[in-house]
Amino acid sequence: MPRPISPLKILLLASEAVPFVKSGGLADVAGALPKALRALGHEVVVVLPKYSEIDLTKFSLQPFLNCLGVWMGNTEEWAAVDTATYAGTQFYFIESNKYFDRFGLYHDRDLEKYSDNGCRFGFFTRAALQLCRDMGFAPDIVHAHDWPTALAPAYLKIWHWNDPVLGAAASVLTIHNLAHQGKWPAADCDYLGLQWSNFTEEKFEDFGEINFLKGGLYYADLVTTVSLTYAAETRTAEGGEGLADCLSRKGGDYWGIINGVDDDEWNPATDPLIPARFGDGVGLEGKAVCKRELQRRLMLEERADVPLIGVVSRFSLQKGLDLLAQSIERIVGDMQVQFAILGSGDKGLEWVFGHLPGRYPDRIGSYIGYSEELAHWVEAGADFFLMPSRFEPCGLNQMYSLRYGTLPIVRATGGLNDTVKQYDERTGEGTGFKFSEPSANAVYDTVGWAVSTYYDRKDHMRKMIASAMAEDFSGEHSAHLYLQAYERAIANKRARD
Numbered sequence: 001m002p003r004p005i006s007p008l009k010i011l012l013l014a015s016e017a018v019p020f021v022k023s024g025g026l027a028d029v030a031g032a033l034p035k036a037l038r039a040l041g042h043e044v045v046v047v048l049p050k051y052s053e054i055d056l057t058k059f060s061l062q063p064f065l066n067c068l069g070v071w072m073g074n075t076e077e078w079a080a081v082d083t084a085t086y087a088g089t090q091f092y093f094i095e096s097n098k099y100f101d102r103f104g105l106y107h108d109r110d111l112e113k114y115s116d117n118g119c120r121f122g123f124f125t126r127a128a129l130q131l132c133r134d135m136g137f138a139p140d141i142v143h144a145h146d147w148p149t150a151l152a153p154a155y156l157k158i159w160h161w162n163d164p165v166l167g168a169a170a171s172v173l174t175i176h177n178l179a180h181q182g183k184w185p186a187a188d189c190d191y192l193g194l195q196w197s198n199f200t201e202e203k204f205e206d207f208g209e210i211n212f213l214k215g216g217l218y219y220a221d222l223v224t225t226v227s228l229t230y231a232a233e234t235r236t237a238e239g240g241e242g243l244a245d246c247l248s249r250k251g252g253d254y255w256g257i258i259n260g261v262d263d264d265e266w267n268p269a270t271d272p273l274i275p276a277r278f279g280d281g282v283g284l285e286g287k288a289v290c291k292r293e294l295q296r297r298l299m300l301e302e303r304a305d306v307p308l309i310g311v312v313s314r315f316s317l318q319k320g321l322d323l324l325a326q327s328i329e330r331i332v333g334d335m336q337v338q339f340a341i342l343g344s345g346d347k348g349l350e351w352v353f354g355h356l357p358g359r360y361p362d363r364i365g366s367y368i369g370y371s372e373e374l375a376h377w378v379e380a381g382a383d384f385f386l387m388p389s390r391f392e393p394c395g396l397n398q399m400y401s402l403r404y405g406t407l408p409i410v411r412a413t414g415g416l417n418d419t420v421k422q423y424d425e426r427t428g429e430g431t432g433f434k435f436s437e438p439s440a441n442a443v444y445d446t447v448g449w450a451v452s453t454y455y456d457r458k459d460h461m462r463k464m465i466a467s468a469m470a471e472d473f474s475g476e477h478s479a480h481l482y483l484q485a486y487e488r489a490i491a492n493k494r495a496r497d
Contacts, residue, residue, distance in 0.1 A: 015148035036475035050093035118184025147182030150216030182212030222489035226394030227415035231256030260478025294381030298365025310382030315345035320388035326440035408432035428460035
């Protein structure tokens with residue numbers, strides 16, 4: 001059992017968090033980690049932007065501050081602050097009609113990034129730190145997530161190093177996806193209050209632009225990312241997205257920590273969204289019910305003896321869904337197998353997966369869009385879960401799948417490699433099926449391997465399902481690792497002060 005750590009005050013900054021607002025896996029982590037940290041005895045405050053798309057009829061946000069003055073360069077901006085409690089954690093929402101009363105989180109209806117995103121999230125980060133000062137919350141740790149809040153470590157060092165409230169705070173910056181770095185016009189430097197002395201190749205300058213993440217890496221007391229393999233991959237020229245040298249310079253202060261799964265949300269024994277519960281002493285009969293109901297819902301042939309492969313994903317090149325698009329017709333033509341596909345994104349892939357059920361009735365079912373309920377149904381009802389990602393910093397769906405006894409078929413990259421144990425055909429050990437080459441042929445071959453195991457080695461299937469459901473990727477496990485990271489960050493700050 002990890003040794004106890006003295007109670008900490010933690011400020012967590014994120015651009016999204018469940019249950020309030022979500023566009024990707026960052027939101028799941030920003031919602032689950034505070035709950036796990038609080039359960040271990042630590043005080044956590046979470047600050048989010050108050051986007052107009054937050055459902056105010058669903059969440060009871062209450063006014064907290066009417067006037068929050070935020071200095072941006074030589075300009076004082078004003079905001080209001082609302083608050084809400086979720087799972088015992090206090091969330092605060094920075095309200096600015098100028099910056100957050102618009103469609104979406106990061107882009108417009110045409111999927112074009114807002115040109116003022118640098119100013120929007122720079123303001124949000126400064127406002128969150130000012131909120132701490134105004135309400136007297138003195139954090140031991142400021143934990144920033146991804147580029148939208150990556151300026152926090154810099155602001156602490158540049159503006160708040162001698163602040164009675166924030167001056168003692170150490171900073172941790174977590175990279176969820178290095179491909180998104182927050183690059184904005186150099187002209188924003190004055191407004192952001194970064195000082196031109198920081199606009200250097202070593203810190204924020206990146207081919208004439210401000211790079212939020214690059215500067216955050218320089219100033220953070222500790223940097224983490226969301227898997228050990230991804231930490232290694234991002235130190236290479238191929239996987240480093242131009243920041244490999246910056247990450248390598250962090251040395252032992254760049255850690256890989258696998259994201260935790262919220263067991264209150266993803267537990268087949270208690271999940272209120274699925275047709276029948278199973279696992280954790282309840283038995284596995286309910287999984288067969290979930291499979292039948294999923295087949296019925298997606299108008300697939302209701303057969304218990306045919307393997308069903310689930311997909312829940314953003315349709316993109318990163319996720320490798322084009323590789324599935326190239327191989328799926330060959331798979332259903334050569335193998336007795338079904339697919340249940342849920343997702344959206346690339347319009348070409350939406351067209352492909354949206355039309356396949358018409359060409360292969362009873363064999364392929366798809367839902368273009370997103371449904372939280374259907375995502376749970378796919379995890380619970382499928383026999384296998386396919387994630388052919390070209391790169392995957394962590395991934396959460398493979399961990400949900402393991403929890404639900406749905407064996408993952410994944411490319412051995414990032415967190416997929418770290419969380420799925422390769423099947424050993426001699427012994428039946430393992431929790432899934434992994435391949436290395438990002439190609440349609442590799443997807444076809446590995447799906448074939450899984451399907452043959454389903455039909456020909458049923459004892460191995462049972463053994464792997466039991467092993468998969470016994471894996472521990474709980475939020476508590478992840479929280480213990482983050483607490484060790486916080487201790488290291490605090491020690492680093494003290495050594496440098």
